[in-house]
Amino acid sequence: MLARVIRTTPFHPRLSELNSQQLYTHWQGTLSPLRYSHAPKHEYFAVRNGVGVFDTSPLYKYAVRGPDAERLLSRTLVRDVRTCRPGQAHYTAWCDDRGYVMHDGVVFRHSADEFLLTAGRPALSWFQELGSSLRVELEDVTDAYGMLAVQGPRSRAVLAALAPEAETLGYFDHVPAKVADAAVTLSRTGYTGDLGFELTVAADDAVAVLDAVLDAGRPHSIRPFGEEALMTLRIEAGLPLVDIEWHDARLAFTEADCVTPKELGLGWMLRGVRDGSRRFVGSEAIRRELVDGTSRWATTGIVVDPDDWDRLYRRAGLFPPKSEHPLPYESMLLDDDPQGGHTEIGYCTSFVYSPALQRHIGIARVRPDLAAPGTGLRLELAINHHNTTVRVATTPMPFFEPDRKKS
Amino acid sequence: MSSHEYDAIVVGGGHNGLTHAAYLAKAGLRTVVLEKNDLVGGAAITEELGVDEAGPGFSFTTFSYALSLLRPEIIHELDLVKHGFLPLMMPSSFHPTGDGDYLLFGDDHAQNLQEVRRHSPRDADAYERYHHDLDRVCQAIRPLFDNAPPNVFGHDPDDAADVKWLVDHLGGVDRKTMHDTVRLLTGSAADWIGDYFQHPAIQGYHASSSVIGSKVGPMSPGSGLVLLFHKMGEHDGHLGSWAFHKGGNGGFTQVLARAATAYGAEIRLGAPVSSVLTDNGRAVGVVLEDGTELRAPTVVSALDPRRTFLDLVDAAELPLDLVDNVRRMKFRGVSAKVNFALDGLPVFPALPDSVDHYGGFLNIGPTIEYVERAFDASKYGWYSEQPYIDGAIQSVVDPDMAPPGKHVMSCFVQYAPYELRESSWEAERERFGDKAQAVLESHFPGFGDLVLHREVVTPVDIETRTGLTEGNIFAGEFLAPQMYFFRPAPGWSQYATPIDGYYQCGSGTHPGGCVIGSPGRLASQRVLRDLKR
Numbered sequence: 001m002l003a004r005v006i007r008t009t010p011f012h013p014r015l016s017e018l019n020s021q022q023l024y025t026h027w028q029g030t031l032s033p034l035r036y037s038h039a040p041k042h043e044y045f046a047v048r049n050g051v052g053v054f055d056t057s058p059l060y061k062y063a064v065r066g067p068d069a070e071r072l073l074s075r076t077l078v079r080d081v082r083t084c085r086p087g088q089a090h091y092t093a094w095c096d097d098r099g100y101v102m103h104d105g106v107v108f109r110h111s112a113d114e115f116l117l118t119a120g121r122p123a124l125s126w127f128q129e130l131g132s133s134l135r136v137e138l139e140d141v142t143d144a145y146g147m148l149a150v151q152g153p154r155s156r157a158v159l160a161a162l163a164p165e166a167e168t169l170g171y172f173d174h175v176p177a178k179v180a181d182a183a184v185t186l187s188r189t190g191y192t193g194d195l196g197f198e199l200t201v202a203a204d205d206a207v208a209v210l211d212a213v214l215d216a217g218r219p220h221s222i223r224p225f226g227e228e229a230l231m232t233l234r235i236e237a238g239l240p241l242v243d244i245e246w247h248d249a250r251l252a253f254t255e256a257d258c259v260t261p262k263e264l265g266l267g268w269m270l271r272g273v274r275d276g277s278r279r280f281v282g283s284e285a286i287r288r289e290l291v292d293g294t295s296r297w298a299t300t301g302i303v304v305d306p307d308d309w310d311r312l313y314r315r316a317g318l319f320p321p322k323s324e325h326p327l328p329y330e331s332m333l334l335d336d337d338p339q340g341g342h343t344e345i346g347y348c349t350s351f352v353y354s355p356a357l358q359r360h361i362g363i364a365r366v367r368p369d370l371a372a373p374g375t376g377l378r379l380e381l382a383i384n385h386h387n388t389t390v391r392v393a394t395t396p397m398p399f400f401e402p403d404r405k406k407s
Numbered sequence: 408m409s410s411h412e413y414d415a416i417v418v419g420g421g422h423n424g425l426t427h428a429a430y431l432a433k434a435g436l437r438t439v440v441l442e443k444n445d446l447v448g449g450a451a452i453t454e455e456l457g458v459d460e461a462g463p464g465f466s467f468t469t470f471s472y473a474l475s476l477l478r479p480e481i482i483h484e485l486d487l488v489k490h491g492f493l494p495l496m497m498p499s500s501f502h503p504t505g506d507g508d509y510l511l512f513g514d515d516h517a518q519n520l521q522e523v524r525r526h527s528p529r530d531a532d533a534y535e536r537y538h539h540d541l542d543r544v545c546q547a548i549r550p551l552f553d554n555a556p557p558n559v560f561g562h563d564p565d566d567a568a569d570v571k572w573l574v575d576h577l578g579g580v581d582r583k584t585m586h587d588t589v590r591l592l593t594g595s596a597a598d599w600i601g602d603y604f605q606h607p608a609i610q611g612y613h614a615s616s617s618v619i620g621s622k623v624g625p626m627s628p629g630s631g632l633v634l635l636f637h638k639m640g641e642h643d644g645h646l647g648s649w650a651f652h653k654g655g656n657g658g659f660t661q662v663l664a665r666a667a668t669a670y671g672a673e674i675r676l677g678a679p680v681s682s683v684l685t686d687n688g689r690a691v692g693v694v695l696e697d698g699t700e701l702r703a704p705t706v707v708s709a710l711d712p713r714r715t716f717l718d719l720v721d722a723a724e725l726p727l728d729l730v731d732n733v734r735r736m737k738f739r740g741v742s743a744k745v746n747f748a749l750d751g752l753p754v755f756p757a758l759p760d761s762v763d764h765y766g767g768f769l770n771i772g773p774t775i776e777y778v779e780r781a782f783d784a785s786k787y788g789w790y791s792e793q794p795y796i797d798g799a800i801q802s803v804v805d806p807d808m809a810p811p812g813k814h815v816m817s818c819f820v821q822y823a824p825y826e827l828r829e830s831s832w833e834a835e836r837e838r839f840g841d842k843a844q845a846v847l848e849s850h851f852p853g854f855g856d857l858v859l860h861r862e863v864v865t866p867v868d869i870e871t872r873t874g875l876t877e878g879n880i881f882a883g884e885f886l887a888p889q890m891y892f893f894r895p896a897p898g899w900s901q902y903a904t905p906i907d908g909y910y911q912c913g914s915g916t917h918p919g920g921c922v923i924g925s926p927g928r929l930a931s932q933r934v935l936r937d938l939k940r
Contacts, residue, residue, distance in 0.1 A: 038518050039498035039499070039766070041496045042514070049653060154806065220806055322643040322645075323644075
């Protein structure tokens with residue numbers, strides 16, 4: 001008999017019962033539903049107009065503890081973790097010593113010397129080696145916890161019925177709470193760009209907590225959502241994804257396959273880098289990039305001209321597709337200068353039809369001089385087995401940002 | 408400097424009037440919309456009703472109840488997303504087969520095929536061919552649908568060029584698609600569907616949109632046209648799919664009103680227009696019922712053709728054949744609404760624990776024969792003993808339509824002829840509501856126990872409240888002699904009227920009714936072209 005290598009999450013026993021499709025992908029070697037129903041777009045709308053739950057347990061989770069925990073993290077994380085007070089969380093990233101991004105994650109600060117760091121790719125040994133001379137302990141607690149994202153405009157009402165702390169919890173704050181008699185960490189975090197929360201709960205209590213959330217959510221038509229809905233949501237939110245927007249720099253073969261935080265659109269994390277007042281792995285290279293202006297790319301949103309899209313397909317005798325399933329491959333961006341012969345000036349890393357915006361949108365990397373909002377460009381695509389280009393314009397991200405996300 | 412207060416006056420704040428006004432204002436015209444009611448939207452409104460037994464928070468789409476035909480161009484040209492446009496997917500379509508079983512269609516084509524196969528292995532590949540053939544017809548006629556009809560009776564070079572465009576386009580359509588198109592435009596839905604499917608319930612499901620709002624049964628010639636018209640709708644590029652706008656179609660018309668206002672249009676509520684002012688055969692303004700006069704060199708009626716040509720202006724100013732045509736135009740409303748506030752979700756016995764079958768329309772008309780028999784009564788001036796119902800529990804798609812755990816259900820009910828033989832709708836209102844509710848009870852046992860509130864909207868109510876003649880939801884029936892270059896009358900299908908400066912932009916013009924926006928948009932192109940804008 002073969003050993004069972006694909007794992008399931010602590011919520012799986014219940015969530016799999018709610019899944020009429022049994023279509024899974026492998027996320028970090030763990031079963032992760034693509035969708036729960038025949039219509040991932042319905043799941044998408046649960047998040048944009050109601051409330052949905054997503055099982056985010058496969059994320060790696062590292063406990064970082066000890067008197068030097070802050071020192072280790074401030075030497076490694078791109079964003080200044082010293083400004084993260086207990087009860088707060090930071091979206092952050094870390095780089096190799098050339099200043100190229102390895103991974104991103106969220107760091108939750110529980111006390112002066114206690115953190116929990118999530119990561120999309122394994123990173124324990126990297127942090128351990130950098131902390132080997134420090135008084136800090138790192139532990140992989142991935143399997144000990146389940147993480148449940150509760151997202152959407154009604155998420156606050158659903159969770160407040162279980163844990164009143166939800167009512168007042170600020171954006172990217174977290175608080176210990178009790179749900180179904182189980183201790184949880186309730187955080188105002190998520191990956192959908194909407195009002196939303198995440199519950200981190202001990203694996204043994206996961207199903208009980210999930211049941212409580214589903215019960216409280218039933219009058220609000222709560223429904224679980226899968227990765228297909230999540231992709232559309234996170235692209236609308238302008239959130240990058242490892243192995244799509246970028247690849248772990250340590251595993252890349254070429255520099256073209258590496259990006260710096262600034263090139264990835266994370267320049268806002270770099271406070272104190274340009275003047276050298278803050279040092280972390282890669283910061284010196286990033287400082288030179290900032291001072292010398294050597295960024296190769298700028299990350300920007302692109303939005304497709306809907307008339308041009310429809311015209312191209314109709315002329316080819318086809319119906320213009322408006323699919324909320326992202327393009328599975330990278331598409332080239334060309335300049336819009338007919339005299340210049342449409343030269344390549346960047347590429348689109350994620351591309352999808354946004355039901356909320358009623359337009360095709362994409363996350364793209366372009367030459368920095370072409371990143372100003374409203375710049376006209378062309379996106380390469382194949383229509384009717386023929387390569388052509390469609391008119392697009394650059395636009396700031398996020399594409400979709402309702403007031404409720406942070407209020 | 409013009410002495411006029413406005414450049415353009417739009418009579419009627421339904422969705423076409425608002426769309427039209429938004430385009431005119433966007434082009435820089437000082438535009439005012441005059442709406443007789445205290446709420447814009449016409450037949451596309453959402454109202455929160457006082458449900459005494461259940462408290463507040465129940466929103467009803469009193470009349471029009473879903474979105475599909477809206478032309479995508481309008482969404483972009485009027486930047487509607489910025490003003491709150493949000494069409495929520497209706498993910499499923501549920502069709503009880505009358506024997507306790509059901510057909511449930513959703514967003515996954517392969518699963519839909521299996522659902523067909525479960526009932527009839529033979530009909531599975533027919534299902535694919537049926538939709539492909541219908542898509543091809545839609546593709547062929549889309550340019551006709553989305554452009555003003557050529558004036559085949561005109562004599563100037565522009566008319567000749569338009570006719571040539573039409574002939575050239577049709578010449579490019581392959582023979583099968585052309586023949587299918589003619590079969591649909593002239594034949595019955597039952598004949599068309601019968602060429603593909605054998606199973607009575609699968610036939611019944613596909614016939615459901617062939618009778619909406621029209622005094623035809625699925626076996627009547629002409630029902631194919633109604634079916635095709637509805638198939639021209641889409642949601643996010645998926646032909647024939649429906650959406651529920653956030654907050655209902657009233658939520659949608661509020662978006663239009665915000666867009667129109669943002670472009671500079673003024674909207675006056677509670678401002679019923681009595682007549683259009685003319686001077687030497689030219690429109691110069693309007694008089695409100697309270698006697699107020701408003702002046703503008705362009706006046707556009709978003710009302711139906713009867714009101715546009717017979718009520719707002721003096722018929723003596725119009726050519727006799729036009730007056731005659733408008734008088735003979737068929738309206739004959741046959742539709743009613745029964746809207747419910749529910750204490751919980753109904754239970755379909757074969758799917759006791761499921762919610763997903765309530766994501767879209769509940770199509771209560773198991774077979775073509777069932778719907779045809781429902782139609783029969785209307786021929787003789789009476790309503791159906793067992794009506795056809797197009798239901799939707801809208802709070803499943805948009806939870807903001809009802810308080811948590813409660814629901815609202817919109818039921819479009821046919822047949823309910825405008826004129827009842829030897830009775831009145833006031834007398835029959837609740838008895839008709841009982842008939843509809845009894846049909847629901849037969850498919851969803853215990854339905855009646857869930858009803859917190861019931862609102863019956865008769866064809867007379869539709870006429871009284873929205874102004875739609877005889878309660879016809881399309882502002883003129885979808886009959887071949889009332890479509891394309893005959894809509895609303897031969898020679899007057901290009902949004903102008905015989906009175907200079909007086910235009911029409913309502914659903915009684917091409918392409919027709921539903922929340923579609925085209926009449927408003929295409930009429931604005933005509934007005935702006937005449938003004939050389």
